Amino acid sequence: MWSITLLFIAFASLAASARFHDVDHVENVRALAEPHQGRIVSGWDARLGQFPHQASLRIIDRSFRTLGCGASVIHEQWVLTAAHCTANYREITVRAGLIRTDAVEYAEATWEWHNYPTYNSENPGAVQSNDVALIKLTTPVTFTPNLQPVKIQSSVDAFRNYGEQKLVASGWGRTWTDAPTTPVILQWTYLRGVEDSECARLFGARIVNSNTICARWYNITTQSVCQGDSGGPLVEYDSEGVPTLVGVTSFVAGSKSGGCHSGHPGGFVRPGPFHSWFQETTGIDFQRGNDSTPEPTPEPTPEPTAPSTPPPTPQPTTEPTAAPTTEPTVAPTTEPTSPPTTEPTPKPEPEPEDDDDDDEMSQLLKKLQVKVRVEVNMKKYKKVDGKVKEVEEIKYLPIE
Structure with a gap:
């Protein structure tokens, strides 16, 4: 009787595990020479200045292969990306102020980046809950209409439920699962937030935790992020059209589960829970605003005029x-x-008297x-x- 129960428990565990969809990171496996004009997955070409916070990463690994990821400009000297985009790599070139990877306002190589301390950089192929990294720019960017920092999700909203919320993802990732090429023009698409419980049911609690936000197609079932979009932004727009970064692109359903165009949600890491680490690493309190422009100097009080007397x-x-x-x-x-x-x-002085005075x-x-x-x-x-x-x-x- 005991052996039957144990066997049943083991079988039930295996069956439950099999119900979860496999996942895969959405970084570029290899940047290919031949570009392809396409969409993020069922998205649209971006206009110049539409996503001024979007950055592109050209990464050289230890075997001198070229990889690609996305990132978000959060300060004149810092961009935010996924840790699996920076783990154990040699050099990263940050490109910003662009919609085409061959026409940029800013492009600088850097060798300084910081993965979240608990992220296991020795195992970047595994989906991890603290998949965030900060990259420091060697030369500060100059903000223009096409290059602006994005506001980061506050710690108050860090664990907010984004179920059914309209969100926007962007990147230069592949336009179909395992597609051989990537687009030159920045792509974007609408996504809809997914309840945390539903996402955990699909991928399992090991993959989806309190730091995860999931989002799937908005009005076309194939809308999704894909390989090459890793580290890029997931934003929510307020009523005035101002974007807030609510997610860092991390993973999608693996090929065995239908891949990018399967209709399954993609996974993003919430930046809100990491504000203490952001400030510790950069010395900047991003919750007070991302504007790095110095506050205007108050007008000096005019010097009093010297008195005429000694x-x-x-x-x-x-x-x-x-x-x-x-x-x-x-x-x-x-x-x-x-x-x-x-x-x-x-x-x-008295006025002179008239000669005609009476x-x-x-x-x-x-x-x-x-x-x-x-x-x-x-x-x-x-x-x-x-x-x-x-x-x-x-x-x-x-x-x-």
């Missing part, structure tokens, strides 16, 4: 003078010998003697409680 004696370093209620004059270090002079308002009016004015007093605001400095203070005196100057 500057006052500097303030003493010991006991500062209490702030006056009027515009302050800095107290001198010693008591001044005489108060600063303040000129009274100039006496207005004699009676003149006589009347002589009889009336009007005395006018002019207020003059004088400032003095006195010692009060051992401190030099400014005081005001009002003097009246008579005008005869």
Whole structure:
């Protein structure tokens, strides 16, 4: 009885394993010399500037073979791709600001890249959940309308369910499973998000975990990413048409399960769970925005105009003078010998009298003697409680 049960369990385990679809990475096995005008799989040619974050990777492996992958520009010095695109390779040339691989705005070789620490670079052929890598550019890119960084999925949305959401994938990958050639013009297609549970049911929990987002065809059953699209972007557009990177292309159904055009979902790695590592590696907090343009320098405050009168004696370093209620004059270090002079308002010049003035009016004015007093605001400095203070005196100057 025990042997029968064990045999049944073993058989059930094998049967369950057989129900999962096999998977394959979607990197280019070999970049071929003869290009083919086609589609990602049932996609369309991209317009210049439509996907300014898209980058192309030309990879030289240890046997000096040329491979191809995609990537996303996330900063003027960094691009994000899949770790299986960079594992154990010799050199990577990053090309950006393009839709054609033979006409680019930026192309530089680099030898610095960082795979996620738990990714097993010795086994890049196996689908792994932490399939992300950062590539540092030797020369920073110059942003143009055709070359822009993409916003990265936030940690808040890191584990969001994208089931039934309209998404967009792009790349220069093959246009059919195991097709002999790849397109020259960047291809793109709509995809629809798949519930995490459904994707795990198709591929198994070993392949699909919380870091995975799956997406399949949108309105044509063959729409998919394919070999050569690895590392490229899966984006979601907001209501204003701004894209957010929600996935890094990682795997598709293997040839035994129908391949790229089978209608099965493709697998992408969510970037949201990796923000701590992004910041640790690059020193950049991508959650505060990807714009690497420095913040505008604030306009300097204009220097005050120098007064026309000579500057006052500097303030003493010991006991500062209490702030006056009027515009302050800095107290001198010693008591001044005489108060600063303040000129009274100039006496207005009388207008010349008319020769035709009435004699009676003149006589009347002589009889009336009007005395006018002019207020003059004088400032003095006195010692009060051992401190030099400014005081005001009002003097009246008579005008005869």
